[in-house]
Amino acid sequence: MKLALIGAVHSTLLTLQKLIQHGMTPHRVYGYEPDDTSQVSGYASLRAPCIEHGVAYTPFRKINAHAEEIAAAGYDLIFVIGLSQLVSEAIIASARMGCIGFHPTCLPKGRGRAPIAWLVLEENVGASTLFLIDREADAGPVFRQVPFAILPEDDAGTIEAKALQALASALDDWLPALKRGEWDPLPQDERLVTEYGRRAPEDGWIDWHRDAREIDRLIKASTRPHPGAFTFSGARRLFIWQSTIETGLAIKGVPGRILKMTSDGRALVQARNGLLWINDYSFGHDAAWQEDGLRVGMRLGYCPENEIHALRRELDLIKGRLGL
Missing domain, CATH: 3.40.50.12230 (Rossmann fold)
Incomplete structure (x- = not known):
């Protein structure tokens, strides 16, 4: 499969490492490079690891400005991991199999913005969820979901670490199945939907x-x-x-x-x-x-x-x- 990866935070870097580990090295990585990285929670540059592993790398400010380029590349699968920008329908439609997203809640519960902060505030159960990106944010069918507990002493940093550990488990389980040709995402139950609003x-x-x-x-x-x-x-x-x-x-x-x-x-x-x-x-x-x-x-x-x-x-x- 011809793969692309889009993002710029710790979960994106972990996904890149797991794709390489499982023999599914992306054809190209698109890395978000803002003027001020301190304004991006959990920012992780993807430039150096791409150079180290010989992966083509494209920096961006607005991913949708690269929609024509991405569509012309003819990717089978595009991983959009840890990106706060919403990718355009043109990018979503360009991937032959689809675009894969990641969210650290038990979807369909906890759709929306700032999930880690909301999880800590409410002490809800979290989960690293891999899903198929659809027109509606965080609403696509789910491939894998690995839950993790949230304890009273947890904070945003410890929850991010738990989410990354659960994401690693989800990728280790799902990527080999994907290589075998398995494609069985389960639709989300719309009756259970909850949503988180933006935090500033x-x-x-x-x-x-x-x-x-x-x-x-x-x-x-x-x-x-x-x-x-x-x-x-x-x-x-x-x-x-x-x-x-x-x-x-x-x-x-x-x-x-x-x-x-x-x-x-x-x-x-x-x-x-x-x-x-x-x-x-x-x-x-x-x-x-x-x-x-x-x-x-x-x-x-x-x-x-x-x-x-x-x-x-x-x-x-x-x-x-x-x-x-």
Whole structure:
């Protein structure tokens, strides 16, 4: 079979490795190369491994701009793995057998965007699912589905690792069958469909008036390789990468207030209900702010009334100096 592979994240790289391992080396790989790779969760360049294995490589920004080229190549099967862009109907129709997609949920449950973040937030069961791409996103019949458990301590990073391990198992099982000519995808049960909506970096904002458990899940869902959950410390944006819920201390404070600090820099913060340890955090890329750190008594986040009052006082001072 004449194969192509499209993508640019860890699952794409794993798929390339498995295709080569099973003697199904792609004819060409199309690798997404954006200006800023930090905005792509789990980005993995495919250029070097393609050079290493002698696979033709084409970089792209918009995959549908290459639709005519892909169609003219006459591929039997196109793997579209780990790509947030929707491929055009022209690309889908150009593959003689079809296009293969990957999704880390138990399809038909969990169709849509940001599945790993949503899985962590809801603590649902995940699954690495290989399916036939159709006009409707994530709705095509399924070839293989390998489930994996999601535990309370899991975060986006550990779930991605579990999804990759399950994807490796799914490919090891399905690719040999595909080589033997087996083609038996099972239609999804439309009665069981659920869908996840898009998540953006600003959705990682922490509201300290929510329960500690909710905040902990948000931090775990937003952590690396995602952009991170965040709050504010004065004018600084504070990214929180790892947290744990405290259940043994009999202490209570104002939501968002830092109540204790440990010698290794961990901070105990009050939520609406419950306490949360901030174990790993950063102030973006500002080295001076990193050194300043956190301290007991600081209040994270904003109190709108206080901020509005402070802004009005500053505005009055500016007006006074201008004689207005």
